[in-house]
Amino acid sequence: MKIAAFWFRRDLRLEDNAGLYHALKGEHPVLPVFIFDTNILEELEEKADRRVQFIHQHIVALDKQLQQWGSALEVHHGTPGEAFAQLTAKYDIACVYTNRDYEPYASRRDEEIARFLKQHDIAFRTFKDQVVFDYSEVVKDDGKPYTVFTPYSKKWLSLLTDDHLRSYSTLKYKDHFHKVNHKAIPSLQSLGFTAGRQAFPPEAIDEALIRHYSKTRDIPAIEGTSRLGVHLRFGTISIRTLARRAGALSETFLSELIWREFFMMILWHFPRVINTSFREEYDRIKWRNHEKEFERWCTGQTGYPIVDAGMRQLNATGFMHNRVRMIAASFLTKHLLIDWRWGEAYFAKKLLDYDLAANNGNWQWAAGCGCDAAPYFRIFSPQRQTEKFDPGGQYLKAWLPDLGSEDYPEPMVDHTVARERCLAAYKKALQR
Missing domain, CATH: 3.40.50.620 (HUPs)
Structure with a gap:
């Protein structure tokens, strides 16, 4: 048959x-x-x-x-x-x-x-x-891909209809599966892996959270983000279902879904971004790439509490709050002048919700070398970011039990010195 x-x-x-x-x-x-x-x-x-x-x-x-x-x-x-x-x-x-x-x-x-x-x-x-719009559906009038998010987003929204978000009624046809005898699924151990005590985020859509997303998404001490990234990554939730419900609740949340598709389409049209900067002149930057400093960043021992809290959260749980990801990425590339590819690869090893397109796009954004990236002279102050987004220190206390003790390290670099060093290195590379 x-x-x-x-x-x-x-x-x-x-x-x-x-x-x-x-x-x-x-x-x-x-x-x-x-x-x-x-x-x-x-x-x-x-x-x-x-x-x-x-x-x-x-x-x-x-x-x-x-x-x-x-x-x-x-x-x-x-x-x-x-x-x-x-x-x-x-x-x-x-x-x-x-x-x-x-x-x-x-x-x-x-x-x-x-x-x-x-x-x-x-x-x-x-x-x-896995997307609302495919690689060829949201393009410029001349058929070329967008490389700036805002016009891409506007075109995405202008093309959106109810048909794009309509669910496929798959289970109406469940009797059409091939009838076979069950065979045991290979165990995790037989695949060469071990199971840990991992609590995965639920795939339920929290409508109250999405409704208040614009006010809560940048505060790492609270559950203000959906934690649905891993479910979108592996398709355990439908993007159509999520976009349909999110669109009615939060423009900000829907915009994050559009960012996801923007980075996926950038990767499709420009696969070279895996190994090279989207803005290729940024590959002339002379990175310091100090291995011991990189190790301190990886293990959350930089002496900058907001960075260290994020890295320890990542290592312990496979998750890092989105705002803190930006701060940690900026610190590595700009304070330490370590190649964004090193940080991107470390996140790729650790993040439960790792997605190549988003991880690559966001790291290049932080380093200033990507499409529609933050300008290179925008350098986050970890102290100011902490004061703004964790003013009570709840996030820091949750992940840094040694903060304030003799065991907590001194800052590995002075912010002002690091900023000037970064600006000089970027300017030298880009003025050639």
């Missing part, structure tokens, strides 16, 4: 899933597939990686839901090429459905799989799901 396959990637949910909806509406029963991609997993240094634990937890939950309908998730552990060689040998597959991913590795992977499937006369169909 011919079947279709749906390949889960950054869309770990059954409801309101565009590619899955189209697969289930097709003419063939649908086999749900997930691949623990060793090309990705083998790059991870920490075997207690919170993200792998998060994915594994949701894969188990997906499988349990599918079992209720007489189906099951077919899970592979290997490269996508190896997985599809096994799948095509085991099943008579007519078509593979999946949702688009915009990262460079994902594009190369999908091109490889599409070529393999074509050799076997199997169609490969991709759909827009």
Whole structure:
């Protein structure tokens, strides 16, 4: 019997899933597939990686839901090429459905799989799901991509209709899943990872929080942000559902969702930003790249409390408050003159909600070298940022038990001296 396959990637949910909806509406029963991609997993240094634990937890939950309908998730552990060689040998597959991913590795992977499937006369169909607007939908009148956020945002909003945010009623077609016997999901340990005592943020949309988001989002001592980043990253929540509900509650929150898509489209159109500055002249900066100073930043021992609190929060939980991320990134690149790529890579290892496009875009913004970035002479004062956003010191107290004691380090650099050093280094590089 011919079947279709749906390949889960950054869309770990059954409801309101565009590619899955189209697969289930097709003419063939649908086999749900997930691949623990060793090309990705083998790059991870920490075997207690919170993200792998998060994915594994949701894969188990997906499988349990599918079992209720007489189906099951077919899970592979290997490269996508190896997985599809096994799948095509085991099943008579007519078509593979999946949702688009915009990262460079994902594009190369999908091109490889599409070529393999074509050799076997199997169609490969991709759909827009993790964004409201695709890479070619919000562009200038001449078809070129936007590189400044404000006009991109205005165009995004002008194009938005109810149709863009309408949910896909996937579960109406749940009887169209391929009926298979359940096979045990590989354990986290068999994948080469260990489970920690990690409490993941809920995927529920807190409408009261979103309604007050513009007033609370910059205060790190309170729960003033949605913590939905990891759910958007792995698709355990639908961007359409979130944008539809957020749009009616908070323009500021909706704007953050537009920033997310802006950075994703920048990455799609300019994949070189992974390794180079968007504004290439900034690659002439002579970074100090002092390894011991970088280690002090990583471990929260800079002597600047707001920076240290953020880094310790990150190391302990896999999360850092958004305002503090900006302060910590500015400190590394401008106070210490350490290459933004070092900081970007450290966040990539630690953040539970790590997303390549957003992480890269925000680090380049902080360093002044990205598209629509803060000017290089804008250098955050950690002291002023603390006075403004943590005036009572609650955030600092929560993460710095040694603050005020002999154990807490002295500031590793004077703010005024560091600022002047930064300005001189940037000016020298940019005046060539």
